[in-house]
Amino acid sequence: MSHATSDKARVAEIISPFARLAQLLEGLQPSRPVIDLAVGGPRHPLPDFLMEKIAEAQSGFGQYPAITGSDEYRAAIAGWLERRYPPVQGRIDANAHILALCGTREGLFSAVFPAVERRGDIARPAALIPNPFYQTYAAGAMTAGAEPVFLPADASTGFLPELEAIDEGLLARTAVLFLCSPSNPQGAVADRAMLKRAVELARKHDFMLFADECYSEIYTAEPPPGVLEAACEADGGLTNIVAFHSLSKRSNLPGLRAGFCAGDADFLAALAKFRNVIGPQLPLPIQHGAAAVWRDEAHVVANRALYSEKFDIADEIFGAKFGYSRPAGGFFLWLDMGSHGGGERVVKTLWKDCGVKLLPGSYLARTNADGSNPGADYVRVAMVAPLDETKAALTRIVERLG
Ligand SMILES: Cc1ncc(COP(=O)(O)O)c(C=O)c1O
Missing domain, CATH: 3.90.1150.10 (Aspartate Aminotransferase, domain 1)
Structure with a gap:
């Protein structure tokens, strides 16, 4: 290729x-x-209980929130992950494996920096990006000093990148692989085998696998598999992988800016340290409202x-x-x-x-x-x-x- x-x-x-x-x-x-x-930008109704929940916690606007997210927010997310992806049950420690984000966009961007830094042994590591792609991936890669390398994801590859076609030399100098499933723009879904293969490659070559799963709750027949469950099924660990989710599409709340990423504990600690100096915390009342939205499935x-x-x-x-x-x-x-x-x-x-x-x-x-x-x-x-x-x-x- x-x-x-x-x-x-x-x-x-x-x-x-x-x-x-x-x-x-x-x-x-x-x-x-x-x-x-x-x-x-979704235009379906907002969850009707949201404003009441935000109001309940309004005194929180008087405090700086922790960069990691509140205990309540991370616990609600851990609960959602366990319900949505049963193989992760018992494998998620909300304190270590989950980080609050102001939507997936800033997280996808910010996360490239520690991903590049952890491969300090490579002068200019590669960031592998499916083509077409969500533009933030390339913006993050370029800003963080990685070389964006675009992987064909067109009709001939089933609109997802062909992992087997990536050459070993490139994999050896890769800091991060972005996967988007369901994909924007084509709506293609990566199956479990593909996700497991991506996890294997990430571990073998010690790069970070960033799975952008923000469309995971909008599907036609089967719920799309997630990278966290694929990793847990493979060997139980979450090393080298991070999944990105938000309420923007799931719950029609792109303006709430409530998201999270979950996965590799050491990597998330480095990401939290980096985000702590650039400062995009999620306001506490928003986290309280968003926690209730993660707990509710009826509106989804x-x-x-x-x-x-x-x-x-x-x-x-x-x-x-x-x-x-x-x-x-x-x-x-x-x-x-x-x-x-x-x-x-x-x-x-x-x-x-x-x-x-x-x-x-x-x-x-x-x-x-x-x-x-x-x-x-x-x-x-x-x-x-x-x-x-x-x-x-x-x-x-x-x-x-x-
Ligand atoms: C593929 C993809 N990833 C991430 C995002 C960012 O979404 P948000 O920051 O609202 O979670 C979008 C938004 O359209 C998207 O299409």
């Missing part, structure tokens, strides 16, 4: 996909009322049912058009517009003629050395709007593109 490396990569090259989208659509007037399915079941109804509609409207198939997880559609002129062109057309705002797939991917971009043919559709709006948008897409 040829890896796209980017020695000249600079942080300034990482531009938000949404800033690029604004540039692409500048000056173009939509001819119909706008339906925005570009940003992956209802939330998943809302997505399922919308995917039923997509099944009906798209059939096999645009290479559509219902994703195993997450809330995005990844539609192949290669025969309609590619992602950017289709996004402009649908905006002008239909008022439907989507994201060109290339904005979520890195261009390879040969000039190809694995997202170029694609558009990403975030199924986050209410059902009627979503149905109207999908209908407009088919009517316009046929």
Whole structure:
């Protein structure tokens, strides 16, 4: 496999996909009322008990929170992990294996620094990133002094990176491997065997495996397996792995900024030390509210049912058009517009003629050395709007593109 490396990569090259989208659509007037399915910001109801819980703990706004998170918050997360991933039962010490985060984004970024530092024996270690990918992975890698190395994750690899195709020399100089399952943007889910293989590789080559599992609760049939359970099934330990989760997608709370990471105790201690000087603590009343949200599953079941109804509609409207198939997880559609002129062109057309705002797939991917971009043919559709709006948008897409 040829890896796209980017020695000249600079942080300034990482531009938000949404800033690029604004540039692409500048000056173009939509001819119909706008339906925005570009940003992956959930728009389903918030858990109705949240505000009461936050208010209960409001005096906590008068205190600095500990960087690690409160005992209550970490205990609620340990409980959720044990219910969601039974093989981890009895293996999670809430004090050692869990760290509160202000959403997964800052955690994914911050965690690259200690991951690079622990491989101080390598001059410029590699950060392995599936391509397409969530942009924060590359921003973290570049800022922390790692070389981002992009692993193909396109139709030919089942939209997940092929672990067996990574050469040994590269693995030997790797500080971190990012895996996203269910993946953004394609909704592909890594099975247990793949997760176990990733754990094995991380241990063999002593790099950190960062599993971004923030879409884990949005799925169609089977709950996606998690890396913590894969690790516990493999040999019981959590060394070399960290899973990242948040309430943003599970509970429609992207504005609460409540997340966590869980895994390797020594690594989390180093990450806590690093985050303690950069300071992103989660306010105590927010932790109290978020703990209640982690403890509740009823709203998550209802939330998943809302997505399922919308995917039923997509099944009906798209059939096999645009290479559509219902994703195993997450809330995005990844539609192949290669025969309609590619992602950017289709996004402009649908905006002008239909008022439907989507994201060109290339904005979520890195261009390879040969000039190809694995997202170029694609558009990403975030199924986050209410059902009627979503149905109207999908209908407009088919009517316009046929
Ligand atoms: C793949 C992926 N990881 C992480 C995040 C960050 O989510 P949050 O910081 O809200 O937990 C997002 C947000 O869209 C995402 O798509």
